[in-house]
Amino acid sequence: MANKLIREIGLPKSIANIFAARNIVTAKDALSLTEFELMELLDVGWAEVTSAVAHISAIVCPPYQSALSLMEQRVQNEHLAGHLPTRLKGLDEALCGGIPFGVLTELVGPAGIGKTQFCLKLSLLASLPSSYGGLDGHVIYIDVESKFSSRRLIEIGAKSFPEIFLTKGMAQKMSGRILVWRPASLSEFTERLQQIKVSLHRNEVKLLVIDSMAALVSGEYEQGIPRQHPLGWHVSFIKSLAEFSRIPIVVTNQVRSQSRDEACQFSFQVQRWKETKEDQARYGSHLVAALGVHWAHAVTIRLVLEAKSGQRFLKVSKSPISPPLAFPFDITASGMSLLSDDGIDLTGPDINAIRSQGHSDIINFTGESLQ
Amino acid sequence: MEVGRLPISASQRGKLISAGYTTLSSLSSLSPSDLALDLRISENEAAEILKVASLGSRLDEPEGGRAIVNGAQTAWDMLHEDEMFPRITTSCLDLDNVLGGGINCKEVTEIGGVPGIGKTQLGIQLAVNVQIPVDYGGLGAKAIYIDTEGSFMVERVLQIAEACIEDMTECNGLLRKDFQAGQLKMHPNNILENIFYFRVCSYTEQIALTNYLDKFISEHKDVKVVIVDSVTFHFRQDFDDMALRTRLLSGIALKLMKLAKEHGLAVVLLNQVTTKYIEGSFQLTLALGDSWSHSCTNRVILYWNGNERYAYIDKSPSLRSASAPYSVTSKGIRNSASNCKRIRMM
Numbered sequence: 001m002a003n004k005l006i007r008e009i010g011l012p013k014s015i016a017n018i019f020a021a022r023n024i025v026t027a028k029d030a031l032s033l034t035e036f037e038l039m040e041l042l043d044v045g046w047a048e049v050t051s052a053v054a055h056i057s058a059i060v061c062p063p064y065q066s067a068l069s070l071m072e073q074r075v076q077n078e079h080l081a082g083h084l085p086t087r088l089k090g091l092d093e094a095l096c097g098g099i100p101f102g103v104l105t106e107l108v109g110p111a112g113i114g115k116t117q118f119c120l121k122l123s124l125l126a127s128l129p130s131s132y133g134g135l136d137g138h139v140i141y142i143d144v145e146s147k148f149s150s151r152r153l154i155e156i157g158a159k160s161f162p163e164i165f166l167t168k169g170m171a172q173k174m175s176g177r178i179l180v181w182r183p184a185s186l187s188e189f190t191e192r193l194q195q196i197k198v199s200l201h202r203n204e205v206k207l208l209v210i211d212s213m214a215a216l217v218s219g220e221y222e223q224g225i226p227r228q229h230p231l232g233w234h235v236s237f238i239k240s241l242a243e244f245s246r247i248p249i250v251v252t253n254q255v256r257s258q259s260r261d262e263a264c265q266f267s268f269q270v271q272r273w274k275e276t277k278e279d280q281a282r283y284g285s286h287l288v289a290a291l292g293v294h295w296a297h298a299v300t301i302r303l304v305l306e307a308k309s310g311q312r313f314l315k316v317s318k319s320p321i322s323p324p325l326a327f328p329f330d331i332t333a334s335g336m337s338l339l340s341d342d343g344i345d346l347t348g349p350d351i352n353a354i355r356s357q358g359h360s361d362i363i364n365f366t367g368e369s370l371q
Numbered sequence: 372m373e374v375g376r377l378p379i380s381a382s383q384r385g386k387l388i389s390a391g392y393t394t395l396s397s398l399s400s401l402s403p404s405d406l407a408l409d410l411r412i413s414e415n416e417a418a419e420i421l422k423v424a425s426l427g428s429r430l431d432e433p434e435g436g437r438a439i440v441n442g443a444q445t446a447w448d449m450l451h452e453d454e455m456f457p458r459i460t461t462s463c464l465d466l467d468n469v470l471g472g473g474i475n476c477k478e479v480t481e482i483g484g485v486p487g488i489g490k491t492q493l494g495i496q497l498a499v500n501v502q503i504p505v506d507y508g509g510l511g512a513k514a515i516y517i518d519t520e521g522s523f524m525v526e527r528v529l530q531i532a533e534a535c536i537e538d539m540t541e542c543n544g545l546l547r548k549d550f551q552a553g554q555l556k557m558h559p560n561n562i563l564e565n566i567f568y569f570r571v572c573s574y575t576e577q578i579a580l581t582n583y584l585d586k587f588i589s590e591h592k593d594v595k596v597v598i599v600d601s602v603t604f605h606f607r608q609d610f611d612d613m614a615l616r617t618r619l620l621s622g623i624a625l626k627l628m629k630l631a632k633e634h635g636l637a638v639v640l641l642n643q644v645t646t647k648y649i650e651g652s653f654q655l656t657l658a659l660g661d662s663w664s665h666s667c668t669n670r671v672i673l674y675w676n677g678n679e680r681y682a683y684i685d686k687s688p689s690l691r692s693a694s695a696p697y698s699v700t701s702k703g704i705r706n707s708a709s710n711c712k713r714i715r716m717m
Binding site: 002027028031032034039040042043044045046047053054056057058059060061062063064065066067068070071074081096100102103232233235236239240242243265266267268269292293294296297298299300302317318319320321323324347348349350351352 | 378379380381382383419423485486487491492495515516520521522523524525526527528529530560563564565566567568569570571572573574575576578579580581582583586587601603604605607608615618619622643644645646649654655656672674675676677678679683685699700701
C-alpha cells in the first residue's frame with residue numbers, strides 16, 4: 001500500500017500533476033515529507049497541501065477490523081483457530097492450542113539441549129495428514145548449522161506415530177514434504193528468503209523453520225552495539241512472511257556468555273548495580289541469547305530450553321498469552337516429552353535466565369540411550 | 372505582522388514581498404483586481420490571497436480585549452477541565468496510585484520496557500478497561516489498537532475481557548446485593564467488538580494512519596484511547612537516514628498530541644528498549660533516541676526489580692517520580708500481591 005502511485009489514487013488532476021512534476025511518485029515519497037516541506041517543494045498553499053495529504057493518508061491507511069471479527073475469522077478459516085499443536089500437553093494448554101500462526105516463535109538454549117529435536121518434531125507434525133491432527137502441508141526447513149538429520153526425523157516419526165510411519169510408503173511421503181535447504185552465507189539467505197515468499201503460497205507450505213538464526217550472523221556480529229542491526233531487514237521481512245501467509249515460523253537462537261558490563265539496568269536503577277551483579281553470580285547464569293535485545297523485541301513467543309542440576313527445563317519466557325511457566329522435559333527416542341504437564345510458575349530473573357548446569361551429564365546419558 | 376507567516380505558496384509570497392506588500396495592513400484595503408494587476412497574477416488567485424490575509428489579521432486581533440493570546444486558556448480553567456476528565460484504570464491499584472488515578476485522557480503517555488515485561492499486556496488491558504461502564508467508574512468508551520508488530524493476540528483479549536466482566540459482576544454483587552435490576556448486561560464479545568484493530572505494515576502506513584485518525588475518530592466519537600504497539604518497530608528497521616527518522620517521528624508525535632487534546636482521549640505509545648553507552652558502562656534506555664524522549668508528555672518505564680515487575684514514572688509534568696509493583700496474571704494486569712485482587716472502582 002505504501003508504494004501506491006500518487007497519480008492513481010484520485011487526487012484532483014491539477015495537484016496530482018504538481019506532485020508528478022516534482023518527482024514525488026509514490027505515497028511513501030509524499031508522506032516522508034512534512035506538510036511544510038511539501039509546501040516549499042510543490043509551491044502551493046497550505047490548504048491544498050493538507051487536503052492532498054489527508055487524501056493520500058486515507059487511501060494508504062490500512063482498513064480496520066474489530067477484535068471480534070478478527071477472532072471469528074480465525075476460528076472459521078483456520079485449523080484449530082490458527083495453532084500448530086506441539087503434542088506436549090502442558091505447553092499446548094499454556095499457548096492456547098500450540099504454536100500460533102502468523103507470528104515468530106523462538107527457541108533459545110545452550111548447544112545440545114534439544115532445540116533441533118524440537119524443530120524436527122514440529123516439522124513432522126506440520127506434515128502429518130489432518131486426520132492425524134497435522135496440518136497436511138509442506139515444511140521449509142532452513143538448516144544453517146547443518147544439523148538436520150533425516151534418520152533422526154524418521155526415527156521420531158516411527159516412535160511417535162507408528163500407525164502412520166509403519167504403513168508402507170508413508171514414511172517416504174511424510175519426509176518428502178519436508179524441504180531442507182542449507183544457505184552458505186547471510187547474503188544467500190537474504191536472496192532466497194525473497195524467493196521463499198513466492199513459493200510459500202504455491203506449495204502449500206504450512207511451517208517455516210530457521211535453525212538457527214544466530215549462526216547466520218555469528219561471524220559478522222561484533223561485541224558492542226552496531227548503529228543498525230545486521231538482521232534489521234530480516235526481522236521485519238520474516239515477520240511479514242508469517243503474517244501474510246498465516247503460517248507459524250519457528251526460529252532457533254544460540255546462547256553466548258554474558259560480557260562483563262552487559263546492559264541490564266536502566267539508568268535510574270544504577271545504584272542497585274552491585275547487588276544485581278551478586279545475584280547473577282549466585283544464580284550461576286552467565287548465558288544470554290546470542291541475538292540481542294532488538295531481536296528479542298521482535299519475537300512474539302520465546303521458549304527457553306535450559307538445564308538445571310541435571311534436569312532439563314522448557315520455559316515459556318515471553319508470550320502474550322501464557323504466564324511464565326517451566327516444564328521439566330526429557331529427550332527420548334520419540335523426541336521431546338514433558339515429564340509433567342503442570343507448569344511451574346516463574347518469577348523475576350528466573351524467567352529470562354538460561355542455565356546449563358550439569359548439562360554435559362545429560363548429553364552423555366541421552367546420547368547413549370538414543371543409540 | 373509579516374506576510375511571510377501566511378499559509379500561501381512560496382512563489383506567491385515572493386511576489387507579494389517583491390511588490391512591497393510586507394504587512395497585512397498593506398493588503399487590507401486592496402481589491403482583488405488591484406492586487407492581480409500589481410503582482411501579474413490571475414484575479415482568482417489574488418482573491419484567494421486576500422481571503423487568507425484577512426483571516427490571518429482577524430486571528431491576530433485580541434477578542435473583546437479579554438484574551439491576550441487567542442486560543443489560550445487560563446491556568447484556573449485548565450485545572451477545572453483536568454478534574455473533569457476521567458482516567459483509565461490499569462486494574463492495578465498501586466500503578467493507578469503512582470499514575471495519579473490511571474492513564475490520563477488528553478495526554479500522550481509512553482510506556483517502555485524490556486521484552487516480555489508486559490507492554491502488550493498493559494496495552495490490551497487498557498483497551499478493555501476503557502470500556503468499563505460509567506456506572507462502574509469507567510468511561511464506557513471504545514478503543515483503537517494499532518498493531519505494528521503483529522503481537523496482538525485475540526485469545527488473550529478474550530481472557531482479559533472475561534476476567535474484567537467477572538470482576539465487575541463480583542463488585543456488582545457486593546454493592547447492591549438486594550437489587551436484581553442492577554444486573555450487568557455485558558458480554559466479552561461486546562468488548563471485543565469495540566476494539567478497532569489496525570494492522571500497520573510499514574512506516575508509511577503508520578504515518579498515513581496517524582493522519583487519518585483524526586477523521587476516523589470524528590466518525591467514531593466514543594473512542595477514548597489509542598494504543599500504538601509499538602511506535603518503534605518500523606522505525607528501527609531499514610532506516611539509514613537518521614535525520615529523516617527524527618523528523619518523521621516528531622511529526623507523528625505532534626499529530627498524536629493534537630489528537631489527544633482535541634478529542635479528549637488518551638494516547639498510549641509502547642516503546643522498546645535499546646542499549647546506550649553512558650559514563651563508562653552500557654545501560655538500558657528506551658529506543659528512538661534523545662529527541663524522541665521530549666515528545667511524550669508522560670513516560671513510564673517497566674522493569675524487573677528482583678522477583679517483581681515494577682513501573683517507574685520517568686517523566687511527567689504533574690506526577691512525582693515514583694515506582695510501583697504490578698503483576699501480569701492470567702486475568703491481566705493486577706496488583707502484585709496475589710491476595711489483593713480487588714479492582715479499583717468508584
